[in-house]
Amino acid sequence: MPNKTFFWFFLPTGLAMILFIGLPIISTGIQSFYAQHDQVVKEVKKCDPFGCTVSIVVDQEATSVLRDERPLGKFNGFGTYVDRNHLAIEQISEFWDETDTLGDFIDQVTNLPFYKALLFTLTYCLFVTPNVLLLGFIIALSLNAISRKIRGPLIFGTILPMIVTPLVGSLVLFWMIDAEGIIGANLQLMMEDPYLSLKSSRTLTWITIIIYGIWHHSPFAFVVFYAALQTVPQEPVEAAIIDGASRYQRIRHIVLPHIYPVVTFVALISLMDNFRVFEPIIGFSAEGSAQSLSWLIYDNLVNEEVILFGSAAATSMMTIIGIAILLAPVLIRTWKEFRTAR
Amino acid sequence: MKKILLTLLFILFGTTAYADGHCSKPSGSINILANDFPALRTFVETAKGCKGSADFKVTHSSEHNKIAVPALTANPSEFSARIAANSSIVPLMNQDLIRPMDDLVKKYGKGIQDSQLITIDGKVMAVAFMANTQHLYYREDVLKELGIPVPKTYEEVVAASEKIRASGKMQHPYAAAYKAGWNLAEEFVNMFIGHGGEFFKAGTAEPNINNAKGVATLNMLKKLASLSNPDYLTHDSEAIKVEWESGKVALMTLWASRSGTLLDDEGDAKITAATKLTGPATVGGGNIPAATLWWDGFTLAKNRSDSDAEASFIALAHAASNKKMVADAADQAVWLVEGFVPGPKSIGVIEAVKMGAKPYPMLPQMGLMHGALGSEIVEFLQGKESAEQALKDVEAAYISKAKEQGFL
Numbered sequence: 229m230p231n232k233t234f235f236w237f238f239l240p241t242g243l244a245m246i247l248f249i250g251l252p253i254i255s256t257g258i259q260s261f262y263a264q265h266d267q268v269v270k271e272v273k274k275c276d277p278f279g280c281t282v283s284i285v286v287d288q289e290a291t292s293v294l295r296d297e298r299p300l301g302k303f304n305g306f307g308t309y310v311d312r313n314h315l316a317i318e319q320i321s322e323f324w325d326e327t328d329t330l331g332d333f334i335d336q337v338t339n340l341p342f343y344k345a346l347l348f349t350l351t352y353c354l355f356v357t358p359n360v361l362l363l364g365f366i367i368a369l370s371l372n373a374i375s376r377k378i379r380g381p382l383i384f385g386t387i388l389p390m391i392v393t394p395l396v397g398s399l400v401l402f403w404m405i406d407a408e409g410i411i412g413a414n415l416q417l418m419m420e421d422p423y424l425s426l427k428s429s430r431t432l433t434w435i436t437i438i439i440y441g442i443w444h445h446s447p448f449a450f451v452v453f454y455a456a457l458q459t460v461p462q463e464p465v466e467a468a469i470i471d472g473a474s475r476y477q478r479i480r481h482i483v484l485p486h487i488y489p490v491v492t493f494v495a496l497i498s499l500m501d502n503f504r505v506f507e508p509i510i511g512f513s514a515e516g517s518a519q520s521l522s523w524l525i526y527d528n529l530v531n532e533e534v535i536l537f538g539s540a541a542a543t544s545m546m547t548i549i550g551i552a553i554l555l556a557p558v559l560i561r562t563w564k565e566f567r568t569a570r
Numbered sequence: 571m572k573k574i575l576l577t578l579l580f581i582l583f584g585t586t587a588y589a590d591g592h593c594s595k596p597s598g599s600i601n602i603l604a605n606d607f608p609a610l611r612t613f614v615e616t617a618k619g620c621k622g623s624a625d626f627k628v629t630h631s632s633e634h635n636k637i638a639v640p641a642l643t644a645n646p647s648e649f650s651a652r653i654a655a656n657s658s659i660v661p662l663m664n665q666d667l668i669r670p671m672d673d674l675v676k677k678y679g680k681g682i683q684d685s686q687l688i689t690i691d692g693k694v695m696a697v698a699f700m701a702n703t704q705h706l707y708y709r710e711d712v713l714k715e716l717g718i719p720v721p722k723t724y725e726e727v728v729a730a731s732e733k734i735r736a737s738g739k740m741q742h743p744y745a746a747a748y749k750a751g752w753n754l755a756e757e758f759v760n761m762f763i764g765h766g767g768e769f770f771k772a773g774t775a776e777p778n779i780n781n782a783k784g785v786a787t788l789n790m791l792k793k794l795a796s797l798s799n800p801d802y803l804t805h806d807s808e809a810i811k812v813e814w815e816s817g818k819v820a821l822m823t824l825w826a827s828r829s830g831t832l833l834d835d836e837g838d839a840k841i842t843a844a845t846k847l848t849g850p851a852t853v854g855g856g857n858i859p860a861a862t863l864w865w866d867g868f869t870l871a872k873n874r875s876d877s878d879a880e881a882s883f884i885a886l887a888h889a890a891s892n893k894k895m896v897a898d899a900a901d902q903a904v905w906l907v908e909g910f911v912p913g914p915k916s917i918g919v920i921e922a923v924k925m926g927a928k929p930y931p932m933l934p935q936m937g938l939m940h941g942a943l944g945s946e947i948v949e950f951l952q953g954k955e956s957a958e959q960a961l962k963d964v965e966a967a968y969i970s971k972a973k974e975q976g977f978l
Binding site: 263264265266267269272273274275276277278279283284285286288291292302304308311312313319339341402406407408412422423424425427428430512513514515516517519527530534535536538539 | 636639640656661663664666685686687688689690691692698701741749750751799800801802803804813816818863865906923928929931932933934937938941945948949952954955959963966967969970971973974975976977
């Protein structure tokens with residue numbers, strides 16, 4: 229496609245992307261550099277059905293003057309980024325001085341909300357993405373080898389986890405693994421431990437969420453791989469059979485190289501998706517044991533009675549940077565291949 | 571004779587009409603945001619009875635806290651009125667989103683008692699209509715069988731629960747809403763106040779929880795948690811209600827406003843019959859209960875036309891002074907409305923007030939403290955860190971947030 233045609237072809241999408249993705253990101257970025265004005269409070273008498281007390285309220289007149297002057301708030305630079313609830317630079321250097329062993333230091337650092345969330349997010353990515361790729365590929369291969377008559381219903385069954393809304397899927401599992409639920413209660417019986425709970429142990433919660441993630445994301449990889457498998461040319465495969473290549477060898481040397489670009493694509497998309505893991509945490513009510521970066525943003529925006537826009541914006545920006553770093557190796561590789569292809 | 575009869579009838583009907591509350595037939599548009607529990611539904615339904623020619627809409631949602639600030643910030647705001655409580659009125663006050671209603675009270679608030687008015691700096695900002703608190707529920711049959719007296723302190727609750735567990739009757743005899751987040755933080759707030767704690771250093775927004783009282787609070791919470799269903803960190807009020815109804819719990823701390831659904835005809839009749847209410851427990855030898863008093867009341871949005879505010883006030887004031895409603899729905903709540911006769915389901919709140927329970931602190935920065943508590947004390951309960959470390963984390967998390975919000 230000539231570049232000019234491509235430009236006109238891409239223009240509408242590009243404009244929509246700038247309007248709905250680009251500009252909001254810029255606005256979020258700007259917001260992350262601002263904090264609320266210093267609160268002007270005053271002492272007043274408050275009376276309710278249980279009696280009167282003297283306590284403080286925000287002085288609206290004084291505050292509205294400040295707000296009108298600078299509606300964005302107080303410029304804070306990278307203040308929000310480095311505070312204790314985000315990168316916690318100060319705290320980390322303190323820990324470094326205070327702790328004796330590396331283990332202690334890591335314990336202290338992963339106790340900070342941002343690093344706690346980052347640790348879970350990365351663990352989730354690390355376990356879910358390769359397993360999704362592997363499982364999706366195996367399912368695609370198996371289904372591809374099955375008689376065409378039963379393939380349709382089987383494919384439908386396989387992509388069910390993707391059709392089910394993530395929240396519903398996780399809620400169903402949530403009730404099953406409850407200490408009174410079918411899986412939870414049976415596990416207690418099997419282990420002969422009435423205090424065993426999948427939901428109260430951090431490790432078990434992580435494992436549950438990771439397994440759920442694999443279950444939920446595999447169909448996507450499967451669908452893409454299955455489509456790609458249909459394009460594998462039959463001649464080289466047949467030639468390989470005649471040469472006596474085993475099934476493993478055929479997959480390793482013919483099928484995989486052929487669908488390699490698709491594997492990269494699926495890996496990219498899953499990495500991005502998994503880095504933003506969020507729904508299972510809500511669905512499993514796992515906030516206590518597992519927090520992700522996306523959950524931190526959500527927490528700042530809705531779980532507080534006061535909305536922490538600055539905090540949420542800073543975490544959003546860092547999530548974007550995090551995704552960019554994760555994807556960088558794959559993107560660089562794709563770019564290099566693109567250049568050599570030309 | 572006929573005349574007397576007529577007069578009698580007139581008086582009878584006249585008083586009924588009066589008892590139903592005034593209704594000045596408003597017009598305009600009324601849109602209410604409220605939490606979702608039976609008493610509030612009744613209240614809003616009653617208000618609807620006085621909608622006149624106004625367009626009447628209501629949103630009941632347990633996620634009301636998340637919607638309120640953004641919805642009321644818009645101009646004109648989505649809702650004309652918001653049913654709030656001591657904690658949820660604070661963000662509305664902080665952002666200047668609700669209007670004073672002194673004029674409206676004077677003009678239309680005839681049946682509203684003075685004690686119902688929430689005044690801040692001399693201005694009426696809300697009209698309360700019900701009170702709420704968290705208190706103890708117990709299974710009379712289980713306690714009687716094991717010869718355990720009704721606990722009055724949390725130490726007795728622990729002892730009683732241990733005894734029940736030892737008897738083999740129940741594995742996890744205690745329940746409270748310990749779901750990580752708001753609920754868990756609320757339990758901390760109750761227990762900390764029971765220990766006589768103050769959340770902030772006097773006159774400042776500096777946190778003041780990392781002390782002996784804070785440690786005692788956390789230790790009591792952990793002891794109680796160890797006597798609860800192991801999944802306690804995922805259980806909210808609704809979940810523990812279900813546990814109670816399945817007969818697996820004998821002692822529970824729960825909202826008074828939920829007593830109605832526990833004592834209704836649904837579920838096992840034996841459990842319902844044995845479910846008894848008592849006041850909130852004290853803790854650590856203190857004499858004020860480890861509980862906070864709450865009021866629910868209505869507020870009017872600032873960013874909405876005066877006529878809509880007036881219409882909303884007329885309808886809501888009609889409900890907030892409605893003797894018929896409080897008589898019909900005496901079971902559903904402890905109404906603060908004139909004419910309310912407390913029934914057996916109100917014991918918890920009435921006891922709490924008698925024992926001198928404190929109201930939930932209505933401070934501008936309290937929401938940030940509540941939020942920090944909800945996420946930072948979890949690891950202590952899971953046994954992953956010490957009480958001191960957890961409290962240090964809470965203070966650190968709070969300080970960062972308070973700095974961002976300009977309180978420190």
